[in-house]
Amino acid sequence: MSAVIAVPPAISAVNDFVVKFANVNGSGSASANELFAKAILRMGVPVSPRNIFPSNIQGLPTWYEIRVTAQGYLGRRGGVDLMVAMNPQTWNQDIAEIAPGGYLFYDNSKPLPTGKFRQDIHVIGMPLTEISNATYAEPRQRQLFKNIIYVGALAALLGIDTKVFQKLFAEQFKGKEKLLDANTQALHLGRDYALAKLPRIGLKVMPLDAVGEQIFVDGNAAAALGLVYGGATVCAWYPITPSSSLAEGFQSYCQKLRVDPVTGKHRYAIIQAEDEIASIGIIVGAGWNGARAFTATSGPGISLMTEFLGLAYFAEIPITLLNVQRGGPSTGMPTRTQQADLLCCAYASHGDTKHVLLFPEDPHECFEFAAAALDLAERLQTPVFVMSDLDIGMNQRLCQPFSWDENRHYDRGKVLNAEQLEASRDFGRYLDVDGDGIAYRTLPGTHPNKGSFFTRGTTRNVYAQYSEAGPDYIANVQRLLKKFDTAKTLVPQPVLRAAAQPTRYGVIYFGSTSPAMHEALDALQADHLHLDAMRLRAFPFPASVDAFIAAHDQVFVVEQNRDGQLRGMLINEQQIDPARLVAVLHYDGTPITARFIIAAIGKHLRKV
């Protein structure tokens, strides 16, 4: 391949490389870049795109990184093989990021920006602005079609079939023929120029059959759909990145799927509240009154909700929270990803509290767990968190299609109806009748003279009567602990991946670390470093976690936060010897990579 471009040696790869677009926020590049990703996907080649965006609407730098991966490794790889540098502000930084032998594609309508430059990369210039300005008169059109022109050029360079784009355009602009024609024209402008004037490069996309039935969707949309399927009827939220698109997604799915066909009335209620305190207050009221209710938020929102979380835990109100985690503390890194809210959610509020957390690994599990959380919340009469993050929530990810068993029913938990109350002799709201720590509740309005009670955050006896007596308090909080034990059997259980051969080493991970971990385990195994792996899917931790740790001399705990929050919880909750748990921590705000995990674990294992 060195014949393609003389010196230095060019990177040569088929269906296995990283393209990064450096753009200016608000320039319309996102949809063009997404089009590019989807075109590769339509050729049967898995892709994993990531938006790396600023807290800004217009003007600041933004990047879109696409990993093309025949093997289906959907984690972020690290490194860039082809940089599409469309933003002079970040020129130096973008150039520096290109792997040796990699490619720089840029707009050479104006002379190259001055600044650092490299001899070990291949430069491909194309007069994008010139072409666009010569074709389009209107400034906004010039800007938007410039994006499509570079997509056309890249498609030609990489060998992406034009028919794929035609099909994508036809789907996207159905009924808007004018737009369809204009986009097709722009695409061909870029393509024709590239074929005629640009050198060939060593990166190629070849048709493959590695996508199959998988779907391409972001975690927030998936969770929103899971909430529709799971029967959520009340949503209260306050806008906050990266969770806003979840509530908005719920709204748009409800508008399509939850309107009464006869009356046109809504089978849902959505309130954009004045703040996160009101958001959770609204869902606490709705949950108390028997509706399936949720809020979507991120770290600062959780902080505001903590007083209500204590009330919901202590008064035993079912609510569901979708926490799309970002970098903290405080405003932190609002547009970057982390798994750093474990402790603040697991123990949110003052006093002795513990909450149920679910850890989805991808959009498929966002759908599954959002629906499951609604069931769990009502079964356990307590807050349940779905702990997504920006990496899963705001990036389109290839995953298994959504599925729903047509016989599936909602688990509404232990709620007494009028007939049951009529037949019962001794209703006590906090009586542990079944010995599982979960008492029976009643909903307002059920029965004229049986089953009413006063819900409060203060101590009460089993009949919900106000009490400041120590024994009443202890009996109550001990029952709550028993209920938390019951939760261990109801939450999604861990997923095991056994090493190719018996090993003394294990690794525990969760959530969005999943794709990078799979890739890392493959690579480590190829390097004869074997580890059994356990993916945790919920807190409280079931007994199988203790067994897994006990079966290994050392267990790596891989997570995306500074303090090793999961590791700390394992030590505290399961009484694990800290020396057996080795922290592997990634927390710069970018998604963890296989390269990072391989380096950290490999280094440790080679030492021993």
Place this chain on the structure above:
Amino acid sequence: MFCGTAIGMASSASVNSTSTIACKIALIAPAGANLGNPMTYLAKPKLHHPSLTQNKVCHNRRDYEGRISSLCAGCGHDSISAAIIQACFEMDVEPHRVAKLSGIGCSSKTPDYFLGNSHGFNTVHGRMPSVLTGANLANRGLLYLGVSGDGDSASIGIGQFAHVMRRGVNMTYIVENNGVYGLTKGQFSATADQGSKSKKGAINTDTPIDMISLALQMGASFVARSFSGDKQQLVPLIKAAIAHQGAAFIDVISPCVTFNNHPGSTKSYDYVREHNEAVNRVDFIPPRAEIVVDYAEGEVVEVEQHDGSVLLLRKAHGAHDVHDRIAAMNYVATHQAKGEVLTGLLYVDDEAVDLHHHLNTIDAPLFSLGVAELCPGPAVLAKINAGLR
């Protein structure tokens, strides 16, 4: 109405439903066998005279009571609880069709002291409005009664107070306003007047928040003020607020006998009695009832609400138009500047609509919907999957 057997169906009906309740005379056992520690919980005997009058839904007045109040003797709040009991009894409200919610504070304790057969929720300080909003969204078939105080609604909770009024939640929201924090022993609240004196002698320098003006500005569709010491005025106002199909707010001046009933306080019994300016007196006529009150022409204004109830307003003085929000705001501000405590019905929108109307929610309560109404099913999901490839 026939007071026979059968129990009310859960949640399906509105307050005017025809569900019947077995009339039980004589001894009714207290709810729950365990009466708990007498230091912290006092049971109220349920023994009552068998000939007590029953209302149309087969309850006597005592069926609307709650537990024994733990507030100070003479507390204005207990008078308000009694007024709520009387209003609900006389309106034939079925107690279990009411959800009573409160925040934290002396006033917020009171829902335990009335409507013992209603579900109650003592929520978080200053955040009752959001919980009530959510409860209302889940089940639009119940009556919502929010009880709060001036600390709860004007200090810590002013934000939620404003927003619940903006949204037009269908509720009766009562602030038991004494200008002082009782449970924490006598600190000023945000409604304490500038220049008023605390029991310990401190002078309040902060500008007071007037809940009436705030409610008017935030869009409440029924706004009234009353005095806990004037049951004649308060009971019909509570009835009218309950009948109102929108955000109804009543600011009830309710003196704190322990911490704010001294000379120098502007929320004491004496001060309020001396400065009370009643704009009007309200007679509440339930829907479809005959108006039998005698009055001379021009003396009384009839206001018909959405549910068919009629409010007869006897004007005490002036020509205040209760349908004019801007005029009400001016009227309140003008009289306040003179140091008067304006009471009565100050504003009502008899065409008010509520949050469910704005959200276009279905008539059935959302909580009652099941998988058949809520889940689009696997076939739709297959189509969604196909669109994501």
